[in-house]
Amino acid sequence: MTSTILTILAPLLFATAPAPTAGDAAAPEDGAGIQDAVADSVYPVRVSEGQVTLEVRPRWSGGELVLQIAANTHSVDLSTVELMDAVRLLVDGREVEPDAATTLAGHHAVARVTFSSIATPPPAFDVRIRGVPDVAERTLSWRPGS
Numbered sequence: 001m002t003s004t005i006l007t008i009l010a011p012l013l014f015a016t017a018p019a020p021t022a023g024d025a026a027a028p029e030d031g032a033g034i035q036d037a038v039a040d041s042v043y044p045v046r047v048s049e050g051q052v053t054l055e056v057r058p059r060w061s062g063g064e065l066v067l068q069i070a071a072n073t074h075s076v077d078l079s080t081v082e083l084m085d086a087v088r089l090l091v092d093g094r095e096v097e098p099d100a101a102t103t104l105a106g107h108h109a110v111a112r113v114t115f116s117s118i119a120t121p122p123p124a125f126d127v128r129i130r131g132v133p134d135v136a137e138r139t140l141s142w143r144p145g146s
Contacts, residue, residue: 041121043142051134052076058142060121064099065089067113067127071104076133078104087113090126090139 043058055070067087071078083101090096099116122142129138 044146046127046140046142048129048135048138048140050132050138052078052132054129054132054138056127056129056140058125058127063116065115065118065122065125067115068110069104069113069129070110071108071132073107073133076107078106078109081132083111083113086129086131088128088130089115089118090128091118091122091124095128 041060043060045055045057048054048056052071052073055072057068057070059066059068069083069087071081081104083104084098087098087101088095089098096115096117098113100112100114102111102113104111124141124143126142127140129140130136132138
């Protein structure tokens with residue numbers, strides 16, 4: 001009896017299974033597609049304390065590395081900090097200038113610094129920030145597993 005039911009139902013079960021699509025294909029062995037897997041990666045937040053506390057949140061999005069920098073202070077006017085001049089990305093043994101940056105203003109501000117000239121999401125990098133009052137130079141690091 002069981003074999004009769006399977007004989008009758010088998011064609012129906014296979015006929016209703018979805019056909020494979022291009023998205024079902026296995027990932028290529030050469031690593032192509034790795035960038036797609038990390039196309040929207042968020043890195044951990046790093047904090048630098050001082051009269052001005054900086055929280056830096058890197059994110060790889062849309063083919064560029066974007067740093068969200070939150071600055072908090074009760075004693076310093078942040079509008080004097082020019083992020084295009086102050087921020088540098090240190091990656092693969094080179095120093096990279098930002099392609100764009102918004103401004104800081106007031107005592108509690110958030111700005112974005114964008115690096116478009118990086119080809120792939122960096123697994124390890126440093127961000128150097130100079131000229132923020134009370135700490136002449138700050139270096140924040142991102143390393144795998146940290």
